[in-house]
Amino acid sequence: MKPSFYIVDDDPGIRRILSNIIDNYRLGYVIGQAKDGKEAINEIEELIPDIALVDLLLPSADGIEIVKKIKNKNINTQLIMISEVTSKEMISDAYKSGIEFFINKPINVIEVVSIVENAIETLNLKKALTLIGKTMKNSNYRIFKDNTNNVENDIKEEIGKVFSDIGILGEAGSNDLMNIIKIIADERKQLGVKFHKYRASDLYRKLNQKYKDENKPVVSVKAIEQRVRRVIQSSLENIASLGIEDYGNIKFEKYSTSLFDFTEVKRQMDYIRKKSSYRGKISVKKFIEGIFNHIDT
Structure with a gap:
């Protein structure tokens, strides 16, 4: 199944461009969008997307704050930061907060597709490792799980x-x-x-x-x-x-x-x-x- 995405950016044009790239290149599908940090944190916690693309500079809560709160809540969403910031220190802080990939602004389609595909590959690898771990914990090497969720x-x-x-x-x-x-x-x-x-x-x-x-x-x-x-x-x-x-x-x-x-x-x-x-x-x-x-x- 294709991964789900959540986009956080205060510029509706950027949200639209990213959504179109995800749709046009069949990378997955967008299940939610937000223009500010506070709204994003609440919705990401509720929707639990596979991947979230988060702008660094946002009203009410910046991207780094969003990432930290999501990580503190143990939400298994892969985080990609988006920004036109070139400061190595700020980018370093973003990675330290828990992001796994970084996309530069202005948006470049080839860069977005490449990074998102890498994120999907990492996501699939994590899922495979998690599945192996769960299997190994079972004495009979079988997986029992409730399919309700x-x-x-x-x-x-x-x-x-x-x-x-x-x-x-x-x-x-x-x-x-x-x-x-x-x-x-x-x-x-x-x-x-x-x-x-x-x-x-x-x-x-x-x-x-x-x-x-x-x-x-x-x-x-x-x-x-x-x-x-x-x-x-x-x-x-x-x-x-x-x-x-x-x-x-x-x-x-x-x-x-x-x-x-x-x-x-x-x-x-x-x-x-x-x-x-x-x-x-x-x-x-x-x-x-x-x-x-x-x-x-």
Whole structure:
């Protein structure tokens, strides 16, 4: 399975360039992005990406501070520092803090691909050594493990790939939406079914309760609904924009009918072109079921 990436940079242009390189060169897929250090630390702890690309100079917490906190939390994420800083002392401090690779700014595609491929090779080697270690600890040289966490991580990774494709990873509401999809997946697993009926309003209440149970920052049920609808509307706008640029775009063909009513996609395209004053409408349930069609649950 391809590795997952998390990008931390306060420049949206740099985040977009790195994301495109990862996607275009099939290096893996981006499961999250952040523009400041504090947000990055919290999300990396929750998402646990395989590789994180972190800018050295950031608001609220610099790259070195991020690396140190991630290392202190024993998060097994490989860290690559990005910076235009040329000071040997600062670069040395970055390596001492726990980074394993360094990418210079301005971004050079060949350098990024080369370093990321080295990071992936190192990552795979570490995984192989860990597997050997676990095997050797077992007296019968067999591996026994609970697949529950692996299955959950696989689902999160697949959802993250779709979110990345439709341009909503890291947007407010995307985490709510991912948690809602996981709630549905868990319920279907317990029921032993591939599909069951539900009401979107019940899902918002369940997510609200989940946040309370996990002692996470709690927002109202209504706020959760608004964030979810807003992020789905944003994905509709992104897909419609792809269709305007290239009607034969692979992502447009893949998601325009599976996540939305195509009539609404065309209406959104007309709205963007200023041919209509009406936006396309979204269906939360159609969008969610469309996501399930794109992931292996």
